[in-house]
Amino acid sequence: MTPRPESSGSHPEQPADQRRTEPPAPARKKPAAKQQPAAAAAKKAAARKTPAKRTAAAAKTAATAKATVQKAALKKTAAKKTAGKSPAAKKTPGGATAPAAPAASGAPPAGTRGRDTARTAPVPEAAERPAPPEAEIAVSPAVDSDDRERLLHGTHHAPHSVLGAHPVPGGVAFRAFRPYARAVTVMSGGMTVALHDDGDGFFSGLLPLREVPAYRLRVAYEGTELETEDAYRFLPTLGELDLHLIGEGRHEELWTVLGAHPMTHQGVTGTRFSVWAPNARGVRVAGSFNFWDGTGFPMRSLGSTGVWELFVPGIGEGELYKFEITRPDGSKTLRADPMARRTEVPPATSSIVTSSRYAWGDAEWLARRAQVPAHRAPFSVYEVHLPSWRPGLTYRQLAEQLPAYVKDLGFTHVELMPVAEHPFGGSWGYQVTGFYAPTARLGTPDDFKYLVDALHRAGIGVIMDWVPAHFPRDEWALAEFDGRPLYEHSDPLRAAHPDWGTLEFDFGRREVRNFLVANALYWCEEFHIDGLRVDAVASMLYLDYSREPGQWTPNEHGGRENLDAVAFLQEMNATVYRRVPGVVTIAEESTAWDGVTRATHHRGPSGFGGLGFGLKWNMGWMHDSLQYMSHEPVHRAYHHGEMTFSMVYAYSENYVLPISHDEVVHGKRSLVSKMPGDWWRQRADLRAYLGFMWAHPGKQLLFMGQEFAQGAEWSEARGPDWWLLDPHYGAEADHRGVRDLVRDLNTVYRATPALWQYDTEPSGFRWVTGDAADDNVLAFLRYDADGAPLLAVSHFAPVVRHDYRVGVPDDVPAWREVLNTDAARYGGSDVTNPDPVKPEPQGWHGRPASIRLTLPPLATVWLRPA
Secondary structure, three states: OOOOOOOOOOOOOOOHHHOOOOOOOOOOOOOOOOOOOHHHHHHHHHHOOOOOOOOHHHHHHHHHHHHHHHHHHHHHHHHOOOOOOOOOOOEOOOOOEOOOOOOOOOOOOOOOOOOOOOOOOOOOOHHHOOOOOOOOOOOOOOOOHHHHHHHHOOOOOOHHHOOEEEEEOOEEEEEEEOOOOOEEEEEEOOEEEEOEEEEOOEEEEEEOOOOOOOOEEEEEEOOEEEEEOOHHHOOOOOOHHHHHHHHHOOOOOHHHOOEEEEEEEOOEEEEEEEEEOOOOOEEEEEEHHHOOOHHHOEOEEOOOOOEEEEEEEOOOOOOEEEEEEEOOOOOEEEEOOOOOOOEOOOOOOOEEOOOOOOOOOOHHHHHHHOOOOHHHOOOEEEEEOHHHHOOOOOHHHHHHHHHHHHHHHOOOEEEEOOOEEOOOHHHOOOOOOEEEEEOHHHOOHHHHHHHHHHHHHOOOEEEEEEOOOEEOOOOOOOOOOOOOOOOEOOOHHHHEOOOOOOEEEOOOOHHHHHHHHHHHHHHHHHOOOOEEEEOOHHHHHEOOOOOOOOOOOOOOOOOOEOHHHHHHHHHHHHHHHHHOOOOEEEEOOOOOOOOOOOOOOOEOOOOOEOOOOOEEEOHHHHHHHHHHHHOOHHHHHHHOHHHHHHHHOOOOOOEEEEEOHHHOOOOOOOOHHHOOOOHHHHHHHHHHHHHHHHHOOOEEEEEOOHHHOOOOOOOOOOOOOHHHHOOOOOOHHHHHHHHHHHHHHHHHHHHOHHHOOOOOOHHHEEEEEEEEHHHOEEEEEEEOOOOOEEEEEEEOOOOOEEEEEEEEOOOOOOEEEEEEOOOHHHOOOOOOOOOOEOOEOOOEOOEOEEEEEEEOOOEEEEEEEO
16 A cells, blocks of 8 residues: 555645636625615514614614514403413524514615515415414524534534424414525415524514414526525434434445435435434535535534535536534534535545436346355456556556456456545555545546446456555544544554554444444445455554554453454445355455454454454465565575475365465566566466466455556556556567466456355365475366366476476376467467376375376466376
């Protein structure tokens, strides 16, 4: 993994030519003073709460109006024939007692489509029928000072309890918070009533209705006017079960409830926004639909779950958004959505409202993939960094080329280096900020689905690198998301990753585990991913990973194991295998941790249950074998054990043999360049090594570019050196020969169950000779479930050995060479065994019979029963 800058994103308010947003909203203007008769002014003063700093004269006028209204109400009550008591005066939201009042008045600013005063049409029956008894004391519809301040400063937990329409004594109070608006009008049926401008973007009015009607708002801005639904008239979009599961940290489909979701709610189309931010004093939505000013879009807090929610009507796909969070200290931060399913193209950092309409065509593949477990099936993987495989291609363009190329070479799977969104390309995707979004560099989420579908229809499985160990510190992403450590551990020693300058997840927090477990399911269920290769597992398992004494604290048992991470990995694996049949999880784990691929309910010698992975990268085999190959042949005799030691532990786990991107970058040289000697010997060594690798117990993984002996290290900036395969290039045949070998290795491999069926069982392997160090020879037998053998002989010396005797079983009448890495078509010297080889009754290597072979220089040969 590559270190990255502290921040590599952009602020939403970047230059307009780089963003898809509208111009900034005009500055908030104070409406012009309204002219009205004195009597109307007195009524208006009685109908709404008096501002805190009004003049004494205004106060006196309001008091007189109040007394007049109260006396009139008492007279009417006394005149009634039916006895009854008048209801007691009600308290306003601010605690003050207010008189009854008729419908609120207040005209929009002059010049708004010619409407200078409120006009009220006949009120329909039912909900809009004039109602309250004259003796009922009305309340002021205006927002009280406390709510007003909290809404203005973004610290209100329940804006829906204040804004919108609410039954109150005297009718229904309408309140709107529309910063920058010149006027707000309520429209219901045939009724149109302008709300009073209370200043600072607040508008209110009291209508004499029995019930809250269906209504819309007409909002006038300087130079424009729009009609819209009121976001604060809607019930919550999340149900009690969803909130309960979120609170427990067990919502396995978390992506369906958090984030931004276009939907129809209470008969209205719009988008639901929801986010987990338990430490926030308030959360608002800002985006391209409100000029990146979230002041008028406060979200409500749903109970004790820490979830904030707002349904915004009229908002649909393609809108950019972020969450404006008020931290515990009162400061504000603008954050991308942790659950965003689509993002802007980096370095832009906004989230995008999206929904999928993709129609899959891989039903046959999904039905077939669960028939045989991965460890008992052919499994050879081509590792790909999508942005650089063919630089400049989109997901859909890759879908036209990658499946055909991989299928031609015979690989069963591709492994995609992290496709989740990441701000810095130099991290190769391993420092993720958008865990639920495929990188926008190559297209939309549906475009990525198209690529996966195309691979499946070509018969190729898709494994995705998944990075739950850590995340970068970008201030617009997950780090201290709501003002305090949230996704990261609260202990700074546990939070800071010492190697990459990133932050480690707090695996002990149930909501964080839920975020990650659901993320694993999300890729498998929504994108039909066939396997997750989990990155940096070792860094998760050990509290002292890359830390010196004093930089870590032992666990509750005094050990170095990260018990929270162990529990998380067990939960993730158990959940994925339960919900998604046929999917395999693969651990990149470089230590001797006991039971990485053991079932979670089986305890091992260490006392821990297994981690539950399906496969594990064999980092020891990779390191030892490459070390052996780097030696000159004359010295290899002294390092013979580096090629045989892997069989000591070969069946302790279910292994993958990885030659990955990590081994061909940052000064490690490409695979062919690791080999000693001249160009011919380097290629011969490479071919012999690949033959040994494909025959060794375990699955295979090869990084792109190594299949045709690229001499240069991989670079994400340019990708593989495809020009080496140009027929006009003088050495093209050398590179094409290695690629032809890889194709033939995969072809014979897939057709020979002995090479994969018993990869994880000792009965599938027998040494013929593992101690011929002086000859630089390794020979072994592989067996399938029916006992059919394959004989593999690797010769790592640059000489020809004639009549080299190899012990074999006596029940095979003849052996036929099925692959020879020294063949001329691969660029070799063409020293082969063209005819069937019959065993002789002379025992050898502890076996009753033997055959005599011609061993080519620096080559591997495979033989099967003729």
